[in-house]
Amino acid sequence: MTFDAINFNEKLAKFNDHWSPRVIAEMNDYQFKLAKVEGAFIWHQHDDTDEVFIVINGTLNIEFRDGKVTLNAGEMYVVPKGVEHKPIANNECHIMLVEPRGVINTGESHTGENNTGESHTGENNTGESHTRESDTGQSRNKLTAKNDVWI
Structure with a gap:
């Protein structure tokens, strides 16, 4: 912590x-x-x-x-x-x-953590790193954002 x-x-x-x-x-x-x-x-x-x-x-x-x-x-x-x-x-x-x-910003449904077909590795607010695996779903809208992107 x-x-x-x-x-x-x-x-x-x-x-x-x-x-x-x-x-x-x-x-x-x-x-x-x-x-x-x-x-x-x-x-x-x-x-x-x-x-x-x-x-x-x-x-x-x-x-x-x-x-x-x-x-x-x-x-x-x-x-x-x-x-x-x-x-x-x-x-x-x-x-x-x-x-x-x-939750996907455009309200689309999906089965994974990230609808872009990419994995994401980042750091949460506790300083612990984490990785989220994704599915290979296709974006149905150009405004669908990558999901679970940490800053």
């Missing part, structure tokens, strides 16, 4: 890709992911889990088929499982997602 705090700004400085969440910590089977988002994502839903959006910097709109919610820095929203939604950020926005390990 280490006693180092996880600094969101330091982690966010390590990548530039939009709509590609990066794992910064795990708690039980849940992952805490940081993402930079800008523009519109796709309509999607997660059939098996709720999805938590926490805005760190900027403004995020989450559209639903029958309404929308606007989140500013310091605000969060829980999208219930099975609810179709479309996140939109008019300007770059930094968010945290909290979701079970293995």
Whole structure:
């Protein structure tokens, strides 16, 4: 066990890709992911889990088929499982997602930890290294991010 705090700004400085969440910590089977988002994502839903959006910097709109919610820095929203939604950020926005390990950002189903056909070796927030093996599933959407990428 280490006693180092996880600094969101330091982690966010390590990548530039939009709509590609990066794992910064795990708690039980849940992952805490940081993402930079800008523009519109796709309509999607997660059939098996709720999805938590926490805005760190900027403004995020989450559209639903029958309404929308606007989140500013310091605000969060829980999208219930099975609810179709479309996140939109008019300007770059930094968010945290909290979701079970293995959730695909576009709501697609898969059988492995990573839908890119790649393995990932990294370090978690305790300083322990870990490796996740992947399946060989194909991405069905160009916005499907590599899963389980640690920073």
